[in-house]
Amino acid sequence: MKPGTVARLALAGSRTDGVRVALTAFSVVLAALAILSALTVIAIPELGAYENNGRYRNALLDEPGLRGGTVFTLLLLTIPILALAGQCSRLGAPARDRRLAGLRLAGATPGQATLVAVAETGVAAVLGVAAGLGVFFAARPLLDGPGSDGLRALPTDVLPPLWQVAVTAVALPLVAALAAALLLRRVVVGPLGVVRRARRNRAPLPWPGALIVLGLVTFGSIAPVLRWFSDRERSAPDWLLNTMGAGGALAATLGVILGTGWISYAAGRLLHRFSRWPSALLAARRLTNDPWHGARTFAALLACVFVGAGAAEMRSFFRIMRDLETASAEGANYGLDSGDGFYLNTIDLVDLAIVVAVVIAATGLVVSVGEGIVSRRQAYAALVASGVPRAVLARSILWHSLVPIVPSVVLALVVGTSLIAPVTGDEVSNYGLSAPFVHAYDSLAAYGALAVGAVIVTVGVGLLFLRSSTAVEELRTG
Amino acid sequence: MTILRARSVVKSYGPTPALRLVDLAVAEGEILAITGPSGCGKSTLLHCLAGILRPDAGEITYGEHQIDTWSEKMRSRLRRTEFGVLFQFGQLVAELTAAENVALPLLLAGTGRREARTAAVGWLDRLGVADVADVRPGEMSGGQQQRCAAARALVTEPRVLFADEPTGALDSRTSEALLGELVRLAHEQRTTVLLVTHDAQVAAYADREVALRDGLVDPTGLGLTAAQGRHGR
Numbered sequence: 003m004k005p006g007t008v009a010r011l012a013l014a015g016s017r018t019d020g021v022r023v024a025l026t027a028f029s030v031v032l033a034a035l036a037i038l039s040a041l042t043v044i045a046i047p048e049l050g051a052y053e054n055n056g057r058y059r060n061a062l063l064d065e066p067g068l069r070g071g072t073v074f075t076l077l078l079l080t081i082p083i084l085a086l087a088g089q090c091s092r093l094g095a096p097a098r099d100r101r102l103a104g105l106r107l108a109g110a111t112p113g114q115a116t117l118v119a120v121a122e123t124g125v126a127a128v129l130g131v132a133a134g135l136g137v138f139f140a141a142r143p144l145l146d147g148p149g150s151d152g153l154r155a156l157p158t159d160v161l162p163p164l165w166q167v168a169v170t171a172v173a174l175p176l177v178a179a180l181a182a183a184l185l186l187r188r189v190v191v192g193p194l195g196v197v198r199r200a201r202r203n204r205a206p207l208p209w210p211g212a213l214i215v216l217g218l219v220t221f222g223s224i225a226p227v228l229r230w231f232s233d234r235e236r237s238a239p240d241w242l243l244n245t246m247g248a249g250g251a252l253a254a255t256l257g258v259i260l261g262t263g264w265i266s267y268a269a270g271r272l273l274h275r276f277s278r279w280p281s282a283l284l285a286a287r288r289l290t291n292d293p294w295h296g297a298r299t300f301a302a303l304l305a306c307v308f309v310g311a312g313a314a315e316m317r318s319f320f321r322i323m324r325d326l327e328t329a330s331a332e333g334a335n336y337g338l339d340s341g342d343g344f345y346l347n348t349i350d351l352v353d354l355a356i357v358v359a360v361v362i363a364a365t366g367l368v369v370s371v372g373e374g375i376v377s378r379r380q381a382y383a384a385l386v387a388s389g390v391p392r393a394v395l396a397r398s399i400l401w402h403s404l405v406p407i408v409p410s411v412v413l414a415l416v417v418g419t420s421l422i423a424p425v426t427g428d429e430v431s432n433y434g435l436s437a438p439f440v441h442a443y444d445s446l447a448a449y450g451a452l453a454v455g456a457v458i459v460t461v462g463v464g465l466l467f468l469r470s471s472t473a474v475e476e477l478r479t480g
Numbered sequence: 481m482t483i484l485r486a487r488s489v490v491k492s493y494g495p496t497p498a499l500r501l502v503d504l505a506v507a508e509g510e511i512l513a514i515t516g517p518s519g520c521g522k523s524t525l526l527h528c529l530a531g532i533l534r535p536d537a538g539e540i541t542y543g544e545h546q547i548d549t550w551s552e553k554m555r556s557r558l559r560r561t562e563f564g565v566l567f568q569f570g571q572l573v574a575e576l577t578a579a580e581n582v583a584l585p586l587l588l589a590g591t592g593r594r595e596a597r598t599a600a601v602g603w604l605d606r607l608g609v610a611d612v613a614d615v616r617p618g619e620m621s622g623g624q625q626q627r628c629a630a631a632r633a634l635v636t637e638p639r640v641l642f643a644d645e646p647t648g649a650l651d652s653r654t655s656e657a658l659l660g661e662l663v664r665l666a667h668e669q670r671t672t673v674l675l676v677t678h679d680a681q682v683a684a685y686a687d688r689e690v691a692l693r694d695g696l697v698d699p700t701g702l703g704l705t706a707a708q709g710r711h712g713r
Contacts, residue, residue, distance in 0.1 A: 280587040287575035291616075384571035387532045388633070389560025390588060391553070474532050477523075477567050477644070 011105065012121035018097055018376070023126040025090035025369065030130025030174055031137065032362065033083045037170050038138045040076035041162035043069055059153040062351055071348050075355040078309075082359040085302035086366040087178065091123065091185060093373045098122075116186055123182035127175035135171060206293050210261035214417055217254030220246050222424040254421055255308050258414045259301045265413070266406040267293035273405055281394045285401030296406040299370045300457075302363035303407075304414045306356050307453045311418025313352045314445035315426055320345045322430040322437050330433035356449075364456045371399065371464025375471050382468070383476035392472060396465050403461050404454070411453045415446050483508040483672050484529055484640060489538035491524050498524040499535070500695040508639075511666060511673040513686035521695040522676045523644050529674060530563055530642045531555035542640075560585060564633030564641040564671075568648040571629045572617040578604060578628045579613040585636050603631040607661055623654035630662060640672045647682055659685045 013023065046055060048066060058064040062072045102115045110118075146158035224246050231238040270289025273282050289296075324346070375382070382395055419441070426439045484506040491499040498521040506512050506529075514522045527533040528540055531547050532555075540548040542562070547555060559565065572581045582600035587593065604610045607627040609620075617625050626646065633641055643662070647655035663685050666673045675686055683689050691698035 278593065280584055283580065283584075283587065284573065284576070287573075287577075287580065291575040378574070381571060381573045384565070384567055385573070385584070386556075387527075387530070387559070387567070388565045388585065389556045389558070389563070390584070391556055394588065474527055 008117060008121045009125055011118045012125055016097055016101075018093065019101075019122070022090055022093045022098075023122060023129075025093065026087055026123060026126035026178070027130035027133065029083055029087040029090055030127045030178060031134040033080050033087070034131050034134025034170065034174060035138060036076050036079045036083060037174075038134070038162065038167065040073045041166050041170070042157050042160060043073050043076065045160045045162045046157050047160070057154060057159070058157060059149065059151075059155050061347060063157055068348060068351070071351060075351055078355060079359055079362070081305060082302035082362040082366070084181075086362055086369070088181070088185075089299070089366040089369040089373070091182060093369055093376075095373075096377055116183065119186055120179050120182045124175050124179035127178035131171050131174050135167070205290075206263040206267050208261070208264045210257045210259075210264060212257075213253050213260065214257030217250045217252070217257055218417070218420055219250075220253065221250030221421050224250075225424055251312075251421060254417050255305055258304050258308055258410070258417050259297055261413060262297040262300055262304065262406055262410045263294045265409050266296040269405045269409065273401070279397070280390075281397035282401050284395075284398035285405060288398075288402050289405060296410065299367060300407055300410060302366060303360065303453055303456065304410055306359045306363060307411055307414040307449050308418040309352065310356045310449040310452075311415045311446055312422045313349050313356070314442040314449065315419055315422040317346065317349045317445065318440055318442040319422075319426045319430060320349065322439065323432045326430065326432035326435045326437060330435050357452075360452060360456055364460050367403075367457060367460035368463050371403070371461055372467045374402075375399065375464065375467045379471035379476045383472045383474065386472040387474065387477060392468055395472070396468060399465065399468075400458075400461050403457050407457050408454060411450050414453075415450055419446065481508050482506065483543060484674075485539075485541045486525065486529060486535075487539040487541070489525070489528055489535045489540065491521075491528060491533065491535045497695050499528070501538070502692075502695070502697055504529075504690060504697065506640075506672060506674060508672055509667075509670045510688060511663060511675065511686045513675045513677060513683040513689040514692060515677055515680075515683050515689055516692035516698070517678065520692040522678075522692050525692065526642055526644050526674055526676045530565060530640075531558055532565075560588060561636065562639050564636065564638035566629055566633040566641065566643040566646045568645040571632075572625055574617055577614050577616055578609065578620070578624075578631075581617070581628055582632045582635050585632065589636070599635060600631070603635045604628065606665065607631050608657075623650055623658065626650060626654075626658055627661075630658065634665060634669075634671075637669060638671060640674065641666065642674050644676045645678075646675070647677075647679070652681070655679075655682065 013019075043063065046057075046063065046069060053066065054064045055066075056064065062068050098119065102119060105115050105118060106112070142158050145156055146154065148154050224243060227242065227246065228238055266289045270286045270293065274286035274290065277283060277286060385395065386392060428439055429436050430439050482505045486502055486504040489499050489502045489504075490497075502521075502525060504525070514525060516522050524533065528535050528548070531540070531542075531550070534548055538548075539546055542558070547558060550558070572578075573584070576584070579597055579600045582603055583591075583593070583596035586596035586599055591599070601610060601613050604613050604627075607630055609624050609627045609631070612620050612624050612628070617628070620628070626649070630646070633643075641662075646662070647658055650658065659682060662673070665671070673686075675682065677683050691700075
């Protein structure tokens with residue numbers, strides 16, 4: 003097949019396919035902007051480890067110690083963006099599968115059908131990268147304007163090296179196309195339809211709990227390892243500490259996300275056992291039938307809650323440190339508020355990133371809820387036609403989202419807090435003073451409420467699809 | 481005695497007229513086939529009679545009640561309690577077992593789970609598919625799925641059953657078996673059946689046939705069974 007034919011066939015779908023392409027392109031725009039912004043911050047010239055540039059109003063850009071965190075946070079934002087892209091790829095999948103089967107019936111080989119599907123994502127990603135580059139370069143002169151103090155709000159006076167921009171422009175569509183090919187690995191496109199290779203039909207087991215324990219133990223072992231090296235008057239190698247820190251946090255995050263599969267299954271069984279309402283029965287069966295739906299859908303949101311819980315506890319720790327510092331004789335004499343104020347600024351940055359990430363994750367949830375309704379529209383339309391109130395269906399969708407997310411959010415908060423517990427300890431000491439560590443219950447509750455609230459709002463928005471998807475016209479299509 | 485009546489019913493989809501002044505009366509216990517070519521308005525008429533669609537003009541009366549003026553909520557309740565509906569495609573909830581799908585209308589009416597399941601399994605048994613009670617739709621054949629859907633439509637023992645091309649996706653042997661069961665059960669229960677079809681063999685199961693053409697009742701009265709000869713029962 004010629005590339006032009008592949009591109010034509012890839013973009014020859016219905017309106018839903020158009021929406022999927024547009025949303026995929028939109029998520030790639032966001033990813034491109036996040037990566038280009040991170041590269042721009044990296045491109046700010048280093049004057050020295052402790053020397054500010056004196057060019058930017060914002061300390062996050064001006065202080066060399068904070069720039070690494072800014073870059074890391076911008077790159078972290080790509081996680082919910084990728085989750086959004088993953089949700090978008092599922093939108094209208096049954097209609098796309100029928101289209102691919104039609105191509106097979108017309109003589110396309112299985113590889114050609116897969117190529118068309120992969121090309122759709124690739125073309126969308128190319129459009130997204132082009133739009134992202136356009137927005138990035140168009141916004142620079144518009145946002146560039148030093149104030150009366152000569153300081154800029156953003157690093158609009160530096161550009162990342164051209165090769166880095168080129169690598170981003172090529173890598174993003176390639177990664178998107180590879181991800182699409184990966185998602186299609188279980189799909190066999192035949193002339194008479196699409197078959198999905200059966201997954202293991204076993205109920206999820208609570209083994210992600212082991213991953214959580216492993217993560218907590220690994221992260222918690224950093225302090226004993228440091229002591230071990232200190233006792234021998236040696237310093238611990240950075241690679242070991244970084245591996246233990248990042249590896250432990252990653253294992254715990256994965257444990258929380260994968261644990262949602264087991265939570266969904268267990269909650270679905272309990273709901274099925276004890277509920278008396280048809281809406282709960284519908285939700286319970288959906289939960290036990292596809293328990294991994296929650297893990298896929300809520301992954302980005304739970305990662306945000308997990309990081310947020312750790313950040314909230316660290317904020318409380320640094321606050322106590324600062325209070326002890328200012329209360330101490332030395333602090334009072336010298337007006338010290340340098341170190342811990344610096345860390346509190348970093349936590350502010352993490353908080354901001356989490357709010358942005360929750361908004362992006364919520365967009366993915368809307369797509370997921372909408373897709374769940376649209377893919378069941380015939381069965382829902384038949385139920386409504388036979389007298390089932392739409393409110394029952396709406397409640398079942400709400401049950402389906404809330405039943406796994408509430409315990410999963412609690413788990414993410416507990417694990418995030420536990421991960422940081424070895425760092426904070428029960429007592430905080432600074433400048434010869436000590437005070438008991440106070441958990442940031444208010445912030446933890448706020449993060450929990452933010453996550454559950456985001457789910458409720460997104461379900462509400464997703465339910466806008468319910469009326470149109472249960473219209474009588476849906477009964478006429480085969 | 482007339483149980484359902486359409487008087488001068490008009491219904492359009494945008495600028496396209498689907499029904500143009502249709503009059504129809506259905507007697508209690510009757511099995512009526514509504515036939516006609518594709519796009520003649522037979523499904524639209526069925527949906528109007530079942531209260532799924534509201535006509536643009538005209539009246540739909542069920543017993544002594546003019547139901548087209550009722551709210552969506554009241555018409556939903558009517559469909560849930562007095563009517564049963566059966567379609568061609570995708571009616572079962574994929575995640576529920578056959579017994580749970582059939583029990584759903586009873587659960588909505590407030591019946592206890594154990595009682596609803598017993599009734600559901602009983603109806604699956606009457607339709608010859610009790611063996612798939614704990615099986616999900618995806619693991620059933622098309623005929624088994626349609627029998628489950630029929631069981632769900634009948635489980636509330638409706639006074640009127642609306643069936644829109646109920647055998648359209650089935651092979652002829654499975655169609656005959658399902659229709660035979662439906663007609664037998666309808667006669668046993670004194671259920672009125674409205675059957676939309678473009679298949680003469682299906683229409684032959686009805687007591688009477690009304691043919692539609694271009695949104696109007698065909699005045700010649702020559703339906704599929706008249707054209708092809710009555711057979712099947």
